[in-house]
Amino acid sequence: RNIVKVGDPILAKTSRKVEKFDDRLAQLLDDMRETMYQANGVGLAAVQVGILRRAIVIDCGDGYIELVNPEIISSEGEQFEEEGCLSLPGQVGVTCRPMTVRVKAQDRNGKWCIYKGEALKARCFCHEIEHLDGHLFIEHTDRLMTEEELQEFIRQQEESED
Ligand code: ZN
Numbered sequence: 001r002n003i004v005k006v007g008d009p010i011l012a013k014t015s016r017k018v019e020k021f022d023d024r025l026a027q028l029l030d031d032m033r034e035t036m037y038q039a040n041g042v043g044l045a046a047v048q049v050g051i052l053r054r055a056i057v058i059d060c061g062d063g064y065i066e067l068v069n070p071e072i073i074s075s076e077g078e079q080f081e082e083e084g085c086l087s088l089p090g091q092v093g094v095t096c097r098p099m100t101v102r103v104k105a106q107d108r109n110g111k112w113c114i115y116k117g118e119a120l121k122a123r124c125f126c127h128e129i130e131h132l133d134g135h136l137f138i139e140h141t142d143r144l145m146t147e148e149e150l151q152e153f154i155r156q157q158e159e160s161e162d
């Protein structure tokens with residue numbers, strides 16, 4: 001499926017709760033998974049393929065998961081890291097996010113599960129879940145970085161890790 005880009009008013013809309021756990025939902029999730037991997041993304045919300053349903057897919061490198069009707073139930077700590085979005089190609093900004101979040105969500109069959117995310121995965125959960133309420137990460141950043149600033153930020157982070 002095609003990824004909706006910034007400027008499309010659908011990105012500001014609130015997605016509706018998924019009530020039917022049917023073949024159409026399964027097809028949507030399969031398509032979202034394929035679309036995310038083709039775009040080399042770590043997460044995708046249904047609204048980003050033009051469907052206003054509360055469903056997201058995530059793979060932060062530790063396995064693929066799908067979350068239907070996700071809700072953040074607790075969050076702890078904070079982190080400042082660079083963040084981007086498949087709907088805002090080429091734009092990166094530093095955001096403040098919780099370091100750890102716990103999320104409850106249903107799977108494609110309607111079964112509830114609890115997920116824990118730390119670091120990148122916590123950012124990813126927050127980022128994708130806020131898409132479902134019509135919000136974008138740029139609302140949490142003062143200013144987007146230029147390419148040079150981004151390179152400098154990455155270099156400083158690598159130095160501080162040594
Ligand atoms: Zn996004």
